[in-house]
Amino acid sequence: MEKENLELYQKLREIVGQYLPEDISVNDIKVNSNFTQELNINSANLVDIVLDVEDAFDIMLENEDMDGMQTVEDALTIIAQKIDQNPS
Amino acid sequence: MDKAQILQRLPYTSPFLFVDRLVHINANGVVGKYTFRDDLPFYKGHFKDFPLTPGALLTECCAQIGVVCLGIYLFSEEIASKAAIALTKTEMEFLLPVLPGETVTVASEKVYFRFQKLKCKVKMTNALDQVVCKGEISGMLIPSEREK
Numbered sequence: 001m002e003k004e005n006l007e008l009y010q011k012l013r014e015i016v017g018q019y020l021p022e023d024i025s026v027n028d029i030k031v032n033s034n035f036t037q038e039l040n041i042n043s044a045n046l047v048d049i050v051l052d053v054e055d056a057f058d059i060m061l062e063n064e065d066m067d068g069m070q071t072v073e074d075a076l077t078i079i080a081q082k083i084d085q086n087p088s
Numbered sequence: 089m090d091k092a093q094i095l096q097r098l099p100y101t102s103p104f105l106f107v108d109r110l111v112h113i114n115a116n117g118v119v120g121k122y123t124f125r126d127d128l129p130f131y132k133g134h135f136k137d138f139p140l141t142p143g144a145l146l147t148e149c150c151a152q153i154g155v156v157c158l159g160i161y162l163f164s165e166e167i168a169s170k171a172a173i174a175l176t177k178t179e180m181e182f183l184l185p186v187l188p189g190e191t192v193t194v195a196s197e198k199v200y201f202r203f204q205k206l207k208c209k210v211k212m213t214n215a216l217d218q219v220v221c222k223g224e225i226s227g228m229l230i231p232s233e234r235e236k
Contacts, residue, residue: 042176043204043205043228044176044177044205044226044228047202047203047204047205047228048205050202050203051200051202063203066203
């Protein structure tokens with residue numbers, strides 16, 4: 001993974017880590033982890049993750065972005081795209 | 089959507105309807121009232137010798153007025169479809185007891201409504217305007233049937 005992407009990944013892991021159920025640890029978060037199926041994150045907490053991501057990366061996410069965020073990798077792709085769109 | 093239409097759409101009925109009327113509602117919040125009549129059945133058991141309104145029902149009242157009524161309003165404004173609302177999180181602090189017969193006012197302020205999730209700051213006050221309980225309640229809105 002490139003350095004920039006690695007930073008993004010670390011930051012995302014920190015955010016996701018706050019919403020994991022008790023039986024899942026931060027170490028279980030992998031690039032290909034599915035948020036709801038594998039990390040057992042419910043839809044309400046997924047919204048909180050998305051809102052935290054918006055704040056952390058200074059981006060704005062839409063409903064279709066949310067729908068496309070099945071895995072950690074999907075999220076990384078979408079976040080990277082959004083960051084590229086509005087360089088601040 | 090007006091206040092009467094919102095009340096009509098509430099998915100509750102006696103003995104689990106905890107909204108009597110809405111004082112006002114807009115996209116940012118709602119204020120509503122409910123009277124815990126002294127003949128409500130749970131007072132017989134909570135508690136054995138001195139009837140007191142259970143905190144769980146104060147929370148329910150806050151959720152029905154503050155999140156469900158507001159959710160129905162917001163949902164009808166945005167997508168014109170009916171919504172079911174699933175409670176996802178409550179974080180409440182209880183400060184004063186509510187006795188049988190008391191009328192309470194619930195004021196709810198929208199924290200955010202995004203991606204179908206509605207999070208609100210709620211506050212319940214008694215007739216003396218003292219804060220009875222306050223906290224944050226969230227729910228997910230699930231679209232059901234389309235508006236006819």
